[in-house]
Amino acid sequence: MPQEEKYSSISPAEFFKRNPELAGFSNPARALYQTVRELIENALDATDVHNLLPSLKISIELVDQQKQIYKVNVEDNGIGIPPHVVPNAFGKVLYSSKYVLRQTRGMYGLGVKAAVLYSQMYQDKPLEIYTSPLNSKRIYFFRLKIDVTKNEPVIMERYSISNDKGWHGTSVSIYLLADWQRSKAKVYEYVKRTYIIAPYSEIVFRDPEGNVLYFQRLTTKLPKPPEEVKPHPYGVDIELIKFMIAKIDKPLDIRDFLVKEFQSVGDVTADKILELSKISKNKKITNLTDEEISRLVEVMKTFDDFRPPSAEALSVIGSDLIELSLQKVFNPEFVSAITRRPKAYQGHPFIVEAGVAYGGGIPAATEPLVLRYANKIPLIYDEKSDVIWKVISEEIDWKRYGVETDQYQLVVMVHLCSTKVPYKSAGKESIADVEEIEKEIKLAIMDVARNLKKYLTEKRKEQEAKKKLITYLKYIPEVSRSLSMFVAGSKEKIPDTDKVLRSRLLDLIIRRLEIEDKNLEEEIKKYKVEEV
Numbered sequence: 001m002p003q004e005e006k007y008s009s010i011s012p013a014e015f016f017k018r019n020p021e022l023a024g025f026s027n028p029a030r031a032l033y034q035t036v037r038e039l040i041e042n043a044l045d046a047t048d049v050h051n052l053l054p055s056l057k058i059s060i061e062l063v064d065q066q067k068q069i070y071k072v073n074v075e076d077n078g079i080g081i082p083p084h085v086v087p088n089a090f091g092k093v094l095y096s097s098k099y100v101l102r103q104t105r106g107m108y109g110l111g112v113k114a115a116v117l118y119s120q121m122y123q124d125k126p127l128e129i130y131t132s133p134l135n136s137k138r139i140y141f142f143r144l145k146i147d148v149t150k151n152e153p154v155i156m157e158r159y160s161i162s163n164d165k166g167w168h169g170t171s172v173s174i175y176l177l178a179d180w181q182r183s184k185a186k187v188y189e190y191v192k193r194t195y196i197i198a199p200y201s202e203i204v205f206r207d208p209e210g211n212v213l214y215f216q217r218l219t220t221k222l223p224k225p226p227e228e229v230k231p232h233p234y235g236v237d238i239e240l241i242k243f244m245i246a247k248i249d250k251p252l253d254i255r256d257f258l259v260k261e262f263q264s265v266g267d268v269t270a271d272k273i274l275e276l277s278k279i280s281k282n283k284k285i286t287n288l289t290d291e292e293i294s295r296l297v298e299v300m301k302t303f304d305d306f307r308p309p310s311a312e313a314l315s316v317i318g319s320d321l322i323e324l325s326l327q328k329v330f331n332p333e334f335v336s337a338i339t340r341r342p343k344a345y346q347g348h349p350f351i352v353e354a355g356v357a358y359g360g361g362i363p364a365a366t367e368p369l370v371l372r373y374a375n376k377i378p379l380i381y382d383e384k385s386d387v388i389w390k391v392i393s394e395e396i397d398w399k400r401y402g403v404e405t406d407q408y409q410l411v412v413m414v415h416l417c418s419t420k421v422p423y424k425s426a427g428k429e430s431i432a433d434v435e436e437i438e439k440e441i442k443l444a445i446m447d448v449a450r451n452l453k454k455y456l457t458e459k460r461k462e463q464e465a466k467k468k469l470i471t472y473l474k475y476i477p478e479v480s481r482s483l484s485m486f487v488a489g490s491k492e493k494i495p496d497t498d499k500v501l502r503s504r505l506l507d508l509i510i511r512r513l514e515i516e517d518k519n520l521e522e523e524i525k526k527y528k529v530e531e532v
């Protein structure tokens with residue numbers, strides 16, 4: 001006889017506790033990497049997004065050798081968190097300040113809670129937080145856990161002290177079962193790549209072996225912070241409209257609703273949309289039927305007269321900062337970067353930035369070193385399933401740009417900014433193939449690759465010229481001697497003819513070959529003679 005099905009429901013906290021790999025917590029090594037990541041991303045969202053120059057202190061410490069329990073602490077100098085919000089921000093899955101249309105690293109309201117859930121599974125120390133919002137007179141301390149069944153925070157301890165020094169920011173400590181040896185390389189890579197995309201940050205990183213890395217702030221120029229925007233009509237769906245109506249919870253006229261709540265919709269456009277949807281202008285939003293909402297969405301998605309989505313919500317790094325970082329971190333012989341113009345997919349604005357660094361201090365490898373970023377987050381895992389990798393490895397023929405493809409000395413960086421990055425999973429490690437995005441990534445890389453090609457062509461020309469110079473130089477003594485003997489045979493004798501000829505011939509060759517290389521000075525000096 002078939003067994004009877006048993007039905008029940010679980011809380012979001014329970015769901016992510018049962019499926020930690022969905023948020024990137026699949027084993028002790030990955031969990032350590034992911035915890036560091038979530039804390040750094042929150043710290044940066046609390047600083048650069050709010051026009052504050054980030055100073056981060058990161059530490060990982062082994063606190064129980066036998067059980068392999070580590071303490072991860074990240075302290076920032078950000079906006080801090082209002083004390084009444086702290087318990088939910090850290091103890092309620094799907095609670096966030098980032099459910100608005102504005103580019104931030106965080107978007108799910110899950111990251112730090114996923115770390116806490118994982119933490120609670122294998123050891124019993126609670127999460128520790130101290131925070132002080134901007135201009136707050138007090139610093140607030142919390143020790144928290146999550147009640148997994150209820151998806152609610154459990155406050156174990158809380159108190160506050162006077163904030164005499166005017167400090168603001170947040171410090172979060174999480175204890176967890178981890179594997180430092182296996183995550184070490186990825187954690188280091190993550191911190192380094194964070195620094196590359198945020199060169200206006202100062203970062204101190206202490207690892208469990210006692211090594212301290214200091215990343216010095218390279219610039220005080222902060223990218224323009226993103227601004228919150230309204231949804232674009234191309235990005236709507238039936239549930240979004242229902243959600244917005246429920247949130248307003250007032251009998252507003254549908255026409256006013258469209259004009260006030262969406263970007264790119266003025267009075268005239270609103271009238272046109274409503275006419276096409278066969279909905280009266282004065283119909284109250286609270287009285288709309290499901291069928292009317294469905295018709296409205298259909299029209300909004302297909303109407304072709306909207307301005308494209310606003311890019312005000314985005315915050316790019318800028319080509320100057322990308323070039324600065326690539327130069328400082330890799331010490332290459334050539335760098336170039338570009339920020340493309342805003343584009344949109346499914347009503348979401350996006351901008352692609354790209355940079356290349358070539359030669360110099362970059363170690364040779366069989367593949368280009370690809371640095372992937374989305375909303376200023378470095379993406380480290382799942383490289384081969386990312387659209388950025390696909391473009392760089394399959395769609396760009398590097399040979400055509402003059403790059404030696406047996407031994408690449410090449411770093412290619414791509415940054416996608418969007419109010420909606422199409423990540424493949426909640427762990428935010430790779431970007432899905434969206435046609436519009438793929439195309440922009442390709443165009444951005446082609447832009448910088450063309451600059452690289454120009455540089456390499458010039459460089460090769462210069463090398464050819466040098467080769468010629470060295471050959472010509474060898475002939476100078478012989479030619480000037482023969483010529484001077486020839487001239488000496490004439491009636492009028494020129495004093496030191498040989499020296500004069502050598503000097504003139506040398507000048508002529510350098511001028512003709514347009515050589516400016518300082519390294520050749522030694523070589524040329526050998527052939528220089530005192531002028532008479």
Ligand SMILES: Nc1ncnc2c1ncn2[C@@H]1O[C@H](COP(=O)(O)OP(=O)(O)OP(=O)(O)O)[C@@H](O)[C@H]1O
Nearest residue numbers: 042046089096097106107108109110111112113170
């Ligand atoms: N260091 C911090 N400074 C200020 N606010 C913070 C900090 N850390 C967390 N928060 C607040 O806690 C909220 C929840 O953080 P959490 O990491 O769970 O999710 P998120 O960052 O919103 O989204 P995601 O799951 O995509 O990372 C944040 O939205 C933010 O408001």
